[in-house]
Amino acid sequence: xxxxxxxxxxxxxxxxxxxxxxxxxxxxxxxxxxxxxxxxxxxxxxxxxxxxxxxxxxxxxxxxxxxxxxxxxxxxxxxxxxxxxxxxxxxxxxxxxxxxxxxxxxxxxxxxxxxxxxxxxxxxxxxxxxxxxxxxxxxxxxxxxxxxxxxxxxxxxxxxxxxxxxxxxxxxxxxxxxxxxxxxxxxxxxxxxxxxxxxxxxxxxxxxxxxxxxxxxxxxxxxxxxxxxxxxxxxxxxxxxxxxxxxxxxxxxxxxxxxxxxxxxxxxxxxxxxxxxxxxxxxxxxxxxxxxxxxxxxxxxxxxxxxxxxxxxxxxxxxxxxxxxxxxxxxxxxxxxxxxxxxxxxxxxxxxxxxxxxxxxxxxxxxxxxxxxxxxxxxxxxxxxxxxxxxxxxxxxxxxxxxxxxxxxxxxxxxxxxxxxxxxxxxxxxxxxxxxxxxxxxxxxxxxxxxxxxxxxxxxxxxxxxxxxxxxxxxxxxxxxxxxxxxxxxxxxxxxxxxxxxxxxxxxxxxxxxxxxxxxxxxxxxxxxxxxxxxxxxxxxxxxxxxxxxxx
Amino acid sequence: xxxxxxxxxxxxxxxxxxxxxxxxxxxxxxxxxxxxxxxxxxxxxxxxxxxxxxxxxxxxxxxxxxxxxxxxxxxxxxxxxxxxxxxxxxxxxxxxxxxxxxxxxxxxxxxxxxxxxxxxxxxxxxxxxxxxxxxxxxxxxxxxxxxxxxxxxxxxxxxxxxxxxxxxxxxxxxxxxxxxxxxxxxxxxxxxxxxxxxxxxxxxxxxxxxxxxxxxxxxxxxxxxxxxxxxxxxxxxxxxxxxxxxxxxxxxxxxxxxxxxxxxxxxxxxxxxxxxxxxxxxxxxxxxxxxxxxxxxxxxxxxxxxxxxxxxxxxxxxxxxxxxxxxxxxxxxxxxxxxxxxxxxxxxxxxxxxxxxxxxxxxxxxxxxxxxxxxxxxxxxxxxxxxxxxxxxxxxxxxxxxxxxxxxxxxxxxxxxxxxxxxxxxxxxxxxxxxxxxxxxxx
Numbered sequence: 001x002x003x004x005x006x007x008x009x010x011x012x013x014x015x016x017x018x019x020x021x022x023x024x025x026x027x028x029x030x031x032x033x034x035x036x037x038x039x040x041x042x043x044x045x046x047x048x049x050x051x052x053x054x055x056x057x058x059x060x061x062x063x064x065x066x067x068x069x070x071x072x073x074x075x076x077x078x079x080x081x082x083x084x085x086x087x088x089x090x091x092x093x094x095x096x097x098x099x100x101x102x103x104x105x106x107x108x109x110x111x112x113x114x115x116x117x118x119x120x121x122x123x124x125x126x127x128x129x130x131x132x133x134x135x136x137x138x139x140x141x142x143x144x145x146x147x148x149x150x151x152x153x154x155x156x157x158x159x160x161x162x163x164x165x166x167x168x169x170x171x172x173x174x175x176x177x178x179x180x181x182x183x184x185x186x187x188x189x190x191x192x193x194x195x196x197x198x199x200x201x202x203x204x205x206x207x208x209x210x211x212x213x214x215x216x217x218x219x220x221x222x223x224x225x226x227x228x229x230x231x232x233x234x235x236x237x238x239x240x241x242x243x244x245x246x247x248x249x250x251x252x253x254x255x256x257x258x259x260x261x262x263x264x265x266x267x268x269x270x271x272x273x274x275x276x277x278x279x280x281x282x283x284x285x286x287x288x289x290x291x292x293x294x295x296x297x298x299x300x301x302x303x304x305x306x307x308x309x310x311x312x313x314x315x316x317x318x319x320x321x322x323x324x325x326x327x328x329x330x331x332x333x334x335x336x337x338x339x340x341x342x343x344x345x346x347x348x349x350x351x352x353x354x355x356x357x358x359x360x361x362x363x364x365x366x367x368x369x370x371x372x373x374x375x376x377x378x379x380x381x382x383x384x385x386x387x388x389x390x391x392x393x394x395x396x397x398x399x400x401x402x403x404x405x406x407x408x409x410x411x412x413x414x415x416x417x418x419x420x421x422x423x424x425x426x427x428x429x430x431x432x433x434x435x436x437x438x439x440x441x442x443x444x445x446x447x448x449x450x451x452x453x454x455x456x457x458x459x460x461x462x463x464x465x466x467x468x469x470x471x472x473x474x475x476x477x478x479x480x481x482x483x484x485x486x487x488x489x490x491x492x493x494x495x496x497x498x499x500x501x502x503x504x505x506x507x508x509x510x511x512x513x514x515x516x517x518x519x520x521x522x523x524x525x526x527x528x529x530x531x532x533x534x535x536x537x538x539x540x541x542x543x544x545x546x547x548x549x550x551x552x
Numbered sequence: 553x554x555x556x557x558x559x560x561x562x563x564x565x566x567x568x569x570x571x572x573x574x575x576x577x578x579x580x581x582x583x584x585x586x587x588x589x590x591x592x593x594x595x596x597x598x599x600x601x602x603x604x605x606x607x608x609x610x611x612x613x614x615x616x617x618x619x620x621x622x623x624x625x626x627x628x629x630x631x632x633x634x635x636x637x638x639x640x641x642x643x644x645x646x647x648x649x650x651x652x653x654x655x656x657x658x659x660x661x662x663x664x665x666x667x668x669x670x671x672x673x674x675x676x677x678x679x680x681x682x683x684x685x686x687x688x689x690x691x692x693x694x695x696x697x698x699x700x701x702x703x704x705x706x707x708x709x710x711x712x713x714x715x716x717x718x719x720x721x722x723x724x725x726x727x728x729x730x731x732x733x734x735x736x737x738x739x740x741x742x743x744x745x746x747x748x749x750x751x752x753x754x755x756x757x758x759x760x761x762x763x764x765x766x767x768x769x770x771x772x773x774x775x776x777x778x779x780x781x782x783x784x785x786x787x788x789x790x791x792x793x794x795x796x797x798x799x800x801x802x803x804x805x806x807x808x809x810x811x812x813x814x815x816x817x818x819x820x821x822x823x824x825x826x827x828x829x830x831x832x833x834x835x836x837x838x839x840x841x842x843x844x845x846x847x848x849x850x851x852x853x854x855x856x857x858x859x860x861x862x863x864x865x866x867x868x869x870x871x872x873x874x875x876x877x878x879x880x881x882x883x884x885x886x887x888x889x890x891x892x893x894x895x896x897x898x899x900x901x902x903x904x905x906x907x908x909x910x911x912x913x914x915x916x917x918x919x920x921x922x923x924x925x926x927x928x929x930x931x932x933x934x935x936x937x938x939x940x941x942x943x944x945x946x947x948x949x950x951x952x953x954x955x956x957x958x959x960x961x962x963x964x965x966x967x968x969x970x971x972x973x974x975x976x977x978x979x980x981x982x983x984x985x986x987x988x989x990x991x992x993x994x995x
Binding site: 114135140189230231461465550 | 588590592593595596597598599600602606608619620621622623636639640643644645647648649694696697698700726727728730734790809810811813815816817818819827916917918919920921922923924925926927929930931933950952954956958959989990991992993994995
């Protein structure tokens, strides 16, 4: 099995804080080696993977498995860490191995090995069957697997234009040094910047007759800028307004056509990000935060930017509609869900106002969730979770479909590595934009007393997903239809159902873009996944805002 | 791979060091076994065991460092790994903050290893799980739990003569018990070095009691309350937590740079200032028999007994080696554990001595709100009760809090007997004016 380490990041803002640090899986390798693997110049070809897969499937069947799937996975990571004028760390890792999952005697069994030879794989399949048979003795009800017709031999690849693993390390360092320099020039006291690149090469085969070869790419550029006022002893940070994407290095091209103009010189980034521009603006804004007015607590109409709203969608809609949580499988860790089966069955549970249409999907181009097939061979699709404000569906995988009376899986099964067992993970969950033409400028004009919030800040929600509190990166006070200045110490508290029912206005498709979470944790032992949340700027009326300023 | 002895590990490391052609080289050899079992809805959902081993080589030319890792230990593979690390180092950018490797060090004798834990197998885990599931099934309660056990070693050696070895074991167990109607929920957790000191049954019974007692909670108005925070409300293995956040926020460089709660107005740090109630004393000690930890930090620095906060005064702050050199002070590493001094009272005594207050089993989804003041938010979970005249009166609905551990440790009313949690020793604390800002319907 693999080493799993965590890198603790110092100097990162609270929005990007990961409790355990950045997870690092696999063995160190050189950037050139990763490049050759990523471009397919090295590694096992598809025919070789098919042969090895058949060894596993045949071994499992001969030992009595009624179903088996095998995942041969190569996972490549390149993570870069800098501060001010220096490179702190460059992590290059490769993790390669195979995981075999079976049903025997009506029970799941799973085993994994880094010995990717016919012998090693056959042994691994035997172990998986033995584990299934052992666990079957404790089992009360057999697994009911939704049928999935084999898809034959197919391939899928993230539609990237530039493979990040082919870009020389020096070019990436130059970019980050440029970002840091621009931040310092514009008043930052400190800056950390990071690039995260992931390439998952996954070959999936199952006894259904599927042989699926997928090449998945993800990217996340980010930074945290600190401004310090030594005299008053105050400091403030501003994180990047980028989004992690299911794209190649082209995301960093910063195309003007992908920029969405917003008030106060703010810029929204759609399918391209200008990291240097954002750093310059970020440093100025971090300084401005030092003297921003402390918010007067009370009820405000909130205008929430997509780069902020994505996390609220993630926590208050994404997690509560995971069927395994609803059923109690996560009770000891992340918790259960208020969105219980009776509410769904009633067909009239008002999750939100009539404007609220929330889709799950694994298909949006450029999103983190987009793949051709999930990790149990189900072709990806999109489906409604909330339709016209009513809870209409959940996120379910093959062994859960029957619980909902469905005949097929939603296709949202995922494992974060070859050595972890696949389970239900969040697909992209996105709020559909409004059908009426409306820009963020138009929306703000209609607000008398409000706050415009941009960026991912502090976030917390209870274990059944009722009560939440969110901060942000930037807050602007809205008075009588106009932005009147920056605010500080802002957080809003609400209840999920109350909040989504206060949704009163949506911007249109032209304002739509995705937010993302690159290292979303779930399960014990914990696995990460990456997921996007799309929305246009959206208005919520009369939300409770608290002041988070304290004296110590 | 089995747990290698100090001598076995040193033999391999010395062989690798002999291949070095770089200015400096260090070798880290680590390995061990980890097993886990997870259950939910009163049935086992997943279980597994994995063995890992790896040897990592860091080669340095000037201020350029490169690392390569391998899991095969034949001579050819080892030498190839050294050459790869050297290749990566030559191409790496210079790190202006690079510090030359440490020479030989003197370490304390610590013993964070128990054979009983190293010997744990699937049957042991299954029995421990049965001991927890069975009482829940019999009382028609619903259990979800997780146990993870680890036995591992790591050894470091470098071309400057440093040699360090540690082996350790740990078991972490947690359980959430819910009533069948979903109206009550209780939690229990325990972590040990020696598994013979863990009773999954006893921990489960605490969670069962809380689940039954917490059903049909009443709503109290949010506001400032006197609270008794159990150790699991102060330290968590699976989430951020108030005490761990405080300890991890004491880094000297961040304070010197003006971006920490320990930064001083006008520049400098608050080292030597009294920031907490005078009963607050926090140490690290790797030799403490209840919470033993390794004798060296990741970069080979010795872990010594050190006082971070004494009688409310900030006494020491952790430094990176680079920053310590720049400031001309001793490079004290962050501690491997922390020990907060407490009193002699049990939790029951503390409840008895409380006129009006709220007993908090644990806090959840704890996230920083303002790093300047260490303000954190989160919620109570799995057992929150109203206390009046020294008795638990009724369960209350969960609250969201917004509070800083710095303010909390100034509003100290009483401290109980410290208990082990997350590898640390922490007492239950009675705190006045703890800030609850809203109510939650979550059970």
